[in-house]
Amino acid sequence: MIPLIPAPPPELYESGPVLLRPAALPPLPATLPRPPGVRPLRPQLWLVATDAHRDTAARYASLVLDAAELARAEEFRRPGDRATYLCAHVGLRRLLGAHLGVAPRSVTMERAPCPCCGEAHGRPVLPDGRLHFSLSHCEGLSLIAVAAGPVGVDIERVPPPHLVTEAAEVLHPAEAAELAALAEARVPDAFARVWTRKEAYLKGLGVGLGADPAAEYVGAGPVPAAPPGWYLADVAVPDGHHAAVALLR
Template sequence: MPLVAPPPEAPPAGPLIPASLPPLTAALPRLPGLRPVRPQLWLVATEAHQDTVTRYAPLVLATEELARAEEFRRSGDRATYLCAHVGLRRLLGAHLGVAPRTVSVARAPCPCCGEPHGRPVLPDGRLHFSLSHCEGLSLIAVASTPVGVDIERVPAPHTVAEASEVLHPAESAELAALAPALRPAAFARVWTRKEAYLKGIGTGLGADPSAEYVGAGPLPSAPPGWLLADVSVPAGHHAAVALRR
């Protein structure tokens, strides 16, 4: 089963990583300090794979993943979840040389409280990964250092107005300076960068999203010790990847 959708024909502006096949080893922008082993990204389109994944899921996913899938009320959300997790397990199994269903995933200690609900990790710690999905699309990253990804639909204008107050003050000011029609795309840009970074450090939204500045403009601003880039995904969406140096 192919895991990857073709890249969009017209990617948005900015330093972009195309989520295409083969995975991104040579397509990364030349970011200062990037290690020789680079993150690999896969973009999974639910519509292209949901029929096949329905057959694969009972053979590939853990019992708790299958139970989680059944909790989704909307069939589209359930299909996206299954595509994302089947894709992730097949990729991790291929990297580790084991059957996808036998891949053991645990949770690292949370950096905020120390409880075991931090970012998902593999037992030996030699391979890192991150997964994000929104309706119809999933983004998967595999790397040799901690990594985080996020993909989101560009929100409606009223959502931007309601959510901008949780951003860093400088990011909120950057959004306010834009014409109203440009704000939804800019908000998606800053939010995916921010969530990718927070997932990479293991806190997720348990940390204050206003604490770190990642920027709402065309160029991301990475927090110290991290690399941050936008990812080229289909129109109407935005995505980002964060990688620890």
Template sequence: MIELVIPIPPDGPRAGLPPSVLPDPVPAPHAGPLPADPLPPLPHPLSRLPGVRPARPQLWLVETDTHRDSAVRYASLVLDTAELTRSEEFRRPADRATYLCAHVGLRRLLGAHLGVAPRSVTTRRAPCPCCGEPHGRPVLPDGRLHFSLSHCEGLSLIAVAGSPVGVDIERVPAPHTVAEAAEVLHPAEAAELAALDPGLRAAAFARVWTRKEAYLKGLGVGLGADPAADYVGSGRLPAAPGGWLLADVAVPHGHQAAVAVRA
């Protein structure tokens, strides 16, 4: 398992965090998107995982094509009743398979970190930062380990960290979707997209959206918050909101992903 370090944005407007809030020692900037380790399918055991530290998430990529058979075979032994019930609600077999792969993978990773069987892992919803109701981000009861999960068609991304973390993975959208959705972005982000060549806008929008959703998931509010409120940028380096570190994640062509972790 590779321990990953979030890149620090360069100095400048909306560049992210002042040095005083960065972990000590300050990690060096990363030249590009962070890699994510491929998760070995069952029944292969996970090697001993390193301990997590704040602001240094461990990232794992789960490909449905690789894990489909083992996830379906072991789901009843790994997932709880609520997860199994939720999996049956998917109409498309491909979506059900991706859900099973994502949640079996997450339980395997959390179980390995906690030293318990995957099915023994228990989670709850944290209070929502906006209203206080118990529908915030999923958390472990003791709060010593933080995690986030995102999946889209055929791919899942899992992050485990020592401080609140959020991830998002999306397929790069069609151009007409970008035109419709850009109005919900921060005004500066919408202006950046409008200034691009039309052929570049879809990928840039996907960068903005995954960065934004990863950050909002890390906060525990998700899309219940106004996505236009915070600027994360559409360029090569993300602009992290105060108190957070933000990075793109390298994923297969046609997709975009990001991770946000509280500093």
């Protein structure tokens, strides 16, 4: 795949620019969707480090992003949040443009109908549906997925303990029980693990947090529990973070 923006530090990423880490995904099922005319067909994950790319993303933003994206970037009050948003969206457009063979700014995105209410505020999609993508970012890092079928990704920082206590109430009862059984020091890390799995799956469905996070069990332990019809995996990311990807089988 062509470079998107200059290569990140080699101690974080094993090869290539804005890299798909070879170890990020376990072996994939052989029955994933295969759309006509788009390569590569295997799902790809790209991790963007804001500190490595903020200057390049800011320089290219006006040439790559549309008016709505540029306006959204200006709404961020913290410079770090604005830089992460620009890195994520410049990277996404350059990646999609490379796959589709068009200029990044020519990539047309629209909102899919919301599965909950039918209104046009669902997940971002390409109009022809030949290629699927998902984007997530937290402070300092962005994760992009491109796949032949529905896909969702999420990346989060490990939260402080007091936030876990509040948020654990919205998990599946079995997940909440798994967290309650852990030593206190291990709970924030396990919560980040289960939450990224859950949000990646809900984004793959196209409902996001408009659905009840407690409805599906994805597990807080070392191995994800994929809902029926889905493939769910943890993604290797820098310490202090967790990430996950969900793919429709």
